[in-house]
Amino acid sequence: MTGVDAPEAEGPVNRPASLLQQPLWTALALVVLSAGPLALAAGLSRRVPDDDRLGVIVTGLALTALTLVVLAVAIVGTTRDRRVWRDLDTAGVRALGRVTSAERVWCGEDDRCTRVRMLVTVPGRPPFTTSHLLPDERVVDVGTSIPVDVHPTRNIFRLVDDPS
Known part of the structure; x- marks a missing residue:
């Protein structure tokens, strides 16, 4: 790893879907329940x-x-x-996560993903580590910086959708 003992953080990768965005699964769940x-x-x-x-x-x-x-x-x-x-959305701070490892893994029967571990450093806080499954088989080099939004006081974050 990086030699830094950093706590593991948790965070959403995708915005939670509303019920109207998943009508088939919502209808099926209502029938079963x-x-x-x-x-x-x-x-x-x-x-x-x-x-x-x-x-x-x-x-x-x-x-x-x-x-x-x-x-x-x-x-x-x-x-x-x-x-x-x-x-x-309200308190997030933009930071950069440095990729410490990246490997291709199976994320379904026929799908391959890339598991990325990152060290995220936020000014004024101790660094923390995290891992993500990126939904495609993209090549991510160790040392690459990925922008993330981080909460200033809690170990929660999300990958930035639009890095601009």
């Missing part, structure tokens, strides 16, 4: 035979609980990502 409440409603409304009612109600309760957990995790994660992005 509605199975529990629909089964519970069917069991409680006596639309199923008496022999199966208890099983349908228990299944509906279990799937409804799973639905609530999935929704809570999705809402909390999205809210956090949006807050981090907003913090970087």
Whole structure:
């Protein structure tokens, strides 16, 4: 590495997508997540035979609980990502990250990416390290500087979309 003991930072690479930007996945998620409440409603409304009612109600309760957990995790994660992005929009400081290593890795069944480790130095703060998966198989040389937006007090950052 670089010989510097630097903490690892975290940060969003892409702006979080809104629900309207992903209509197919949103519709599919709503269909899957509605199975529990629909089964519970069917069991409680006596639309199923008496022999199966208890099983349908228990299944509906279990799937409804799973639905609530999935929704809570999705809402909390999205809210956090949006807050981090907003913090970087308002308080972000432009800095340069120096590439310390770059390697090509698999990031899917047929896709190759480039994993880049960087040392980011911000004036007035200790340096920190980070790693990113760049979505294509571009060649990045060790020592290259990549612009990043860094929060002045927290170890959060994002790669700059438009370096100009």
